[in-house]
Each structure stands twice: as structure tokens, then as C-alpha cells.
Amino acid sequence: xxxxxxxxxxxxxxxxxxxxxxxxxxxxxxxxxxxxxxxxxxxxxxxxxxxxxxxxxxxxxxxxxxxxxxxxxxxxxxxxxxxxxxxxxxxxxxxxxxxxxxxxxxxxxxxxxxxxxxxxxxxxxxxxxxxxxxxxxxxxxxx
Amino acid sequence: xxxxxxxxxxxxxxxxxxxxxxxxxxxxxxxxxxxxxxxxxxxxxxxxxxxxxxxxxxxxxxxxxxxxxxxxxxxxxxxxxxxxxxxxxxxxxxxxxxxxxxxxxxxxxxxxxxxxxxxxxxxxxxxxxxxxxxxxxxxxxxxxxxxxxxxxxxxxxxxxxxxxxxxxxxxxxxxxxxxxxxxxxxxxxxxxxxxxxxxxxxxxxxxxxxxxxxxxxxxxxxxxxxxxxxxxxxxxxxxxxxxxxxxxxxxxxxxxxxxxxxxxxxxxxxxxxxxxxxxxxxxxxxxxxxxxxxxxxxxxxxxxxxxxxxxxxxxxxxxxxxxxxxxxxxxxxxxxxxxxxxxxxxxxxxxxxxxxxxxxxxxxxxxxxxxxxxxxxxxxxxxxxxxxxxxxxxxxxxxxxxxxxxxxxxxxxxxxxxxxxxxxxxxxxxxxxx
Numbered sequence: 001x002x003x004x005x006x007x008x009x010x011x012x013x014x015x016x017x018x019x020x021x022x023x024x025x026x027x028x029x030x031x032x033x034x035x036x037x038x039x040x041x042x043x044x045x046x047x048x049x050x051x052x053x054x055x056x057x058x059x060x061x062x063x064x065x066x067x068x069x070x071x072x073x074x075x076x077x078x079x080x081x082x083x084x085x086x087x088x089x090x091x092x093x094x095x096x097x098x099x100x101x102x103x104x105x106x107x108x109x110x111x112x113x114x115x116x117x118x119x120x121x122x123x124x125x126x127x128x129x130x131x132x133x134x135x136x137x138x139x140x141x142x143x
Numbered sequence: 144x145x146x147x148x149x150x151x152x153x154x155x156x157x158x159x160x161x162x163x164x165x166x167x168x169x170x171x172x173x174x175x176x177x178x179x180x181x182x183x184x185x186x187x188x189x190x191x192x193x194x195x196x197x198x199x200x201x202x203x204x205x206x207x208x209x210x211x212x213x214x215x216x217x218x219x220x221x222x223x224x225x226x227x228x229x230x231x232x233x234x235x236x237x238x239x240x241x242x243x244x245x246x247x248x249x250x251x252x253x254x255x256x257x258x259x260x261x262x263x264x265x266x267x268x269x270x271x272x273x274x275x276x277x278x279x280x281x282x283x284x285x286x287x288x289x290x291x292x293x294x295x296x297x298x299x300x301x302x303x304x305x306x307x308x309x310x311x312x313x314x315x316x317x318x319x320x321x322x323x324x325x326x327x328x329x330x331x332x333x334x335x336x337x338x339x340x341x342x343x344x345x346x347x348x349x350x351x352x353x354x355x356x357x358x359x360x361x362x363x364x365x366x367x368x369x370x371x372x373x374x375x376x377x378x379x380x381x382x383x384x385x386x387x388x389x390x391x392x393x394x395x396x397x398x399x400x401x402x403x404x405x406x407x408x409x410x411x412x413x414x415x416x417x418x419x420x421x422x423x424x425x426x427x428x429x430x431x432x433x434x435x436x437x438x439x440x441x442x443x444x445x446x447x448x449x450x451x452x453x454x455x456x457x458x459x460x461x462x463x464x465x466x467x468x469x470x471x472x473x474x475x476x477x478x479x480x481x482x483x484x485x486x487x488x489x490x491x492x493x494x495x496x497x498x499x500x501x502x503x504x505x506x507x508x509x510x511x512x513x514x515x516x517x518x519x520x521x522x523x524x525x526x527x528x529x530x531x532x533x534x535x536x537x538x539x540x541x542x543x544x545x546x547x548x549x550x551x552x553x554x555x556x557x558x559x560x561x562x563x564x565x566x567x568x569x570x571x572x573x574x575x576x577x
Contacts, residue, residue, distance in 0.1 A: 005527065007525070007526075007527035009520045009525050009532075009555070009557060010557070011555070011556050011557045011560065016557070037529045039529060039532075039533065041536070041554050041555060042520075042532065042554075042555050042556075044527060044528075044529060044532070046527060063557070063558055063559045064557065064558075065520045065521060065522055065525045065557065065558055066522070066525075067522060067525050067526065067527060069527040098528055099528075116527065116528075
């Protein structure tokens with residue numbers, strides 16, 4: 001099961017992130033999790049939102065370059081060693097993490113980690129076999 | 144100082160009759176040996192015998208850069224390859240260079256012309272010449288080299304690059320003359336200062352011959368002050384012979400004497416192609432009248448200048464051309480390399496998914512030309528992974544370097560951020576203050 005993330009290209013100049021947020025806010029879109037990858041020239045904003053189709057549409061309308069990417073949202077206990085266990089499982093099967101970011105659930109003792117793997121399908125198989133909970137986009141929003 | 148007193152000071156009348164004789168010989172030769180020229184003449188109903196005076200030059204067809212490219216590599220040579228002892232090439236459009244050939248006599252002519260050039264700058268036997276023009280297919284390095292040897296100077300064939308080592312050699316070998324592009328001269332000075340060396344005191348330089356790119360009177364003053372030398376403007380282009388087409392003299396430093404016993408210059412209206420009267424500004428056109436392997440007939444340089452027929456204080460009777468003040472096309476000269484925006488565009492479009500939304504920003508930092516390419520990111524090349532976008536930037540930098548030998552920077556920008564005026568993007572922003 002995969003979740004969908006929206007990626008937005010940001011040129012490295014002031015006000016660009018603010019502009020994305022303004023566009024999303026005006027369209028009543030809520031962001032659940034985000035991360036920014038940055039280089040000296042540009043950044044990539046990665047977000048998980050409540051209404052991805054609408055978010056894509058309004059961002060495109062405002063001339064942003066956007067893409068939709070499958071990511072894997074994994075629920076882990078918010079306690080020491082929670083992430084370590086997951087990474088060990090993946091490492092044992094030689095699955096690489098391209099990037100990841102995390103947030104804490106509001107209604108439980110768990111954290112959700114958003115992963116982008118080099119081989120998403122293999123990662124899902126490994127995680128499911130180990131009984132790890134993988135969340136869909138909708139489920140992320142209910143937590 | 145004059146290298147070839149006899150020819151460089153020929154009375155105009157004698158010069159013009161020599162030009163006519165040589166022009167007629169050249170026209171006969173190309174008509175008989177180069178199918179491209181024969182076809183062009185035939186289409187116009189023109190026979191070599193129709194050229195009876197220098198005024199008849201206007202009957203001859205023009206040759207343009209694309210003609211040279213279309214006949215790549217050796218199609219315009221007027222002698223068999225067995226008579227060609229050297230080839231050189233300049234960067235042409237879309238990857239293919241313009242290739243020119245030289246017979247043994249052409250190389251000899253070229254050495255003579257560069258000997259005249261260096262002598263006009265006061266360089267003579269006993270001088271040590273630091274030749275920092277690039278050696279290779281580029282005509283600058285070997286052109287200056289042969290000329291310096293011809294006058295009997297000691298040549299340091301340092302070529303371009305490795306600037307710190309150049310500073311060491313400038314200090315230790317004590318050259319009295321330098322030949323390079325004007326921007327590289329100023330870059331050398333910057334690096335020297337960084338190394339704690341004062342270029343106005345710690346070198347023995349007396350004079351420099353600078354060319355291969357446009358520069359200004361202000362830049363001349365800057366170079367002269369920086370190195371405490373005389374800075375002389377020299378001119379040439381690969382298609383005609385390389386450096387050694389025209390040169391300033393030390394006495395006047397006011398206009399470049401065209402070596403008219405070898406090349407006939409004309410100024411034409413770039414729109415109509417009609418010759419303009421002396422003193423008017425227009426496009427510079429050259430016909431070579433002594434070259435054997437690669438003669439050119441009315442080659443349109445796309446450079447804008449004017450010709451000054453006034454007699455010079457130095458005694459030369461040759462016309463003087465003004466510094467090149469512009470071009471009729473969009474060619475950029477980056478560190479002496481000819482770059483067309485269309486070449487950059489075709490390099491970009493080789494990359495899958497890239498659209499032609501780009502801007503070329505040319506600047507001069509620390510006296511070196513820089514190119515920055517802004518490329519708009521579209522959905523086809525965009526990725527959530529930084530790596531993928533960086534690969535595109537690196538590929539652009541690599542391809543441009545391969546094509547021109549010039550390093551550039553590539554910056555990805557958001558779509559529609561490159562200014563479009565009336566639907567047409569401004570492709571080139573040249574911030575250089577020359």
C-alpha cells in the first residue's frame with residue numbers, strides 16, 4: 001500500500017516557500033507532513049496533504065512544477081529503537097532509503113515515517129512480512 | 144617599426160594594382176578548383192575574366208559561415224590534401240567546426256603576417272615572448288608562435304591555462320612581451336596579486352599583443368596601467384587566416400592596419416549587401432588574395448566596423464579598421480571562443496525532456512568571462528529526488544564544456560520565471576562591461 005506525496009520545485013529565492021503555502025492555504029488544503037531537500041541552487045518541497053488532487057491543480061495553476069510520487073508511510077512506536085528496527089529489516093534485504101521524514105500521530109503513541117525507497121515494492125513486501133503497519137494516504141489523515 | 148618596409152608602405156596605386164593581379168589569380172584559382180565557387184559564379188553568369196578592376200569586386204558572390212560549414216570538413220580546399228601541411232578549426236554552429244587548411248606557402252605567409260603584427264607592436268629579436276594564446280586547433284597559439292620565431296624573438300609556448308604556473312614563468316623567465324586575450328591578461332594580473340606579485344613592477348614586460356575578443360579603450364588603459372606596458376590590439380579570424388589579418392601600430396595605437404597586400408577588406412551594408420563608401424560603418428568583408436589552400440571570396444565576418452583611409456603616422460599605407468564595435472548576428476565571444484546561442488540551445492535540447500526555456504547570462508568576474516545557464520524545470524525533468532535534478536545540471540555543464548571548452552554554471556529555475564517579451568524570451572543577457 002502506497003501513500004501519495006506531492007513534490008514541488010522551489011527556486012532558491014526568497015518568498016517561494018511562502019508562495020506555495022499561500023496557494024495551498026487559500027485552497028483550504030491542509031498539510032500533514034513536509035520536508036524540504038535543499039541544494040545551493042534549488043529546493044524540493046515534499047508534502048503529504050489532505051486533498052492531493054486539488055493541491056496539484058492549484059499549484060499547477062500558479063505555475064509551480066509539481067509531481068506526484070508514491071511513498072510508503074510506516075507506523076512505528078514512538079519509543080527508543082522504533083526506527084532502528086525498521087531500518088535493520090530493510091538493510092537485511094538491501095533496500096535503500098532515498099529520503100525520509102517523520103511526524104507524530106495525534107491520537108496514539110506512534111510516529112509515522114514517510115519513506116522513499118529505491119525499490120518501493122520490495123520494501124512493502126519486507127515490511128508486510130514483518131507485520132509492520134503501512135498506511136494509505138487516507139489513513140495518514142485519520143491518525 | 145615595420146617588418147616589411149617594401150610592402151607595408153607601398154604607394155596606394157602600386158598596392159591596388161598588386162591587389163588586382165592577386166585577386167584575379169585567386170578568382171581564377173577558385174573557379175577552376177573549388178566546385179562550390181564555380182557553382183556560385185555560374186549561377187550569377189560570372190566568369191573570372193569579368194573581374195577587370197577592383198571595382199568589379201562587387202560582382203563577386205558573398206561567402207557566409209554556413210557555406211563553410213556546409214562544406215565541412217575539406218570541401219572548400221583549393222589544393223589536394225597532399226599539398227596541405229596544416230589544418231586549423233574554429234568553433235562553428237551546432238557542433239561542427241569550420242575547418243581551414245594551409246599549404247607550406249600559406250604557413251610562410253602567415254608567419255610573415257604575424258611577424259608584421261609583432262613588429263608593429265615593437266617586438267624584435269632579443270625579446271622573450273610569453274605566448275599564452277591556446278595552442279591546438281585554435282589559430283591563436285601557433286599563429287603568434289610562428290610570427291615570434293620569424294622576428295627572431297625567443298618564444299615561451301606556454302599556451303592557455305595553469306595560471307599560477309604562468310605567473311611563476313612570467314617572473315622567472317622575464318619575458319618582455321606577452322600575447323594572449325585581453326581578458327586573460329587581466330586575469331593573470333589578478334592571480335599575480337593574489338600571489339603577492341605586483342604585475343606593474345615584478346615583471347619585465349614592455350608590450351602585449353591582445354586579440355581574439357572584443358575589448359575597449361578603457362580596457363586598454365587598464366591593462367597598460369596594470370602591467371606598465373603598451374597594449375596593442377590585433378585582429379584575425381580563422382576563416383581568413385587566423386591572427387595576422389590586421390594590427391595596430393605602436394606609433395598611433397589608433398586603428399588596425401589591414402595587411403591589404405594579402406586581404407582586401409570591404410565594408411557593406413549588412414541589410415542590402417551593397418558596398419559602403421570609405422569611413423562608413425557596416426559589416427566587414429574579406430577576400431584573401433594570396434592564400435593557396437583555403438582562399439575565401441568576400442567572406443562576411445558579421446563584425447561591424449569602419450575603414451579609415453587616412454595615412455598613418457607610422458608610414459604604413461594600409462587602411463585602418465576601427466576596433467570591432469559589434470556584430471550583425473548574435474554570436475558571443477567567450478574567452479576567445481565563438482559561441483552562438485543556438486549552439487547552447489541545441490546542446491540543451493539533447494537532454495531528454497528539456498524544453499527551450501533558458502537564458503544565457505554572460506558576465507565577467509575577476510576578468511574572466513563566465514556563462515550561467517538558467518534552465519526552467521518542467522514536469523518531464525522534475526523529480527522528487529535531488530540527485531536526478533543535479534544530474535541534469537551536471538550534464539548541461541559537461542556538454543557545454545565538451546562543445547566549447549568553456550566551463551559554465553547551470554541553474555534550474557521555476558517555470559515561466561525567464562522573462563518573455565512579446566512571447567519571445569530574451570535569450571542572452573550580456574552583463575560584461577567591456
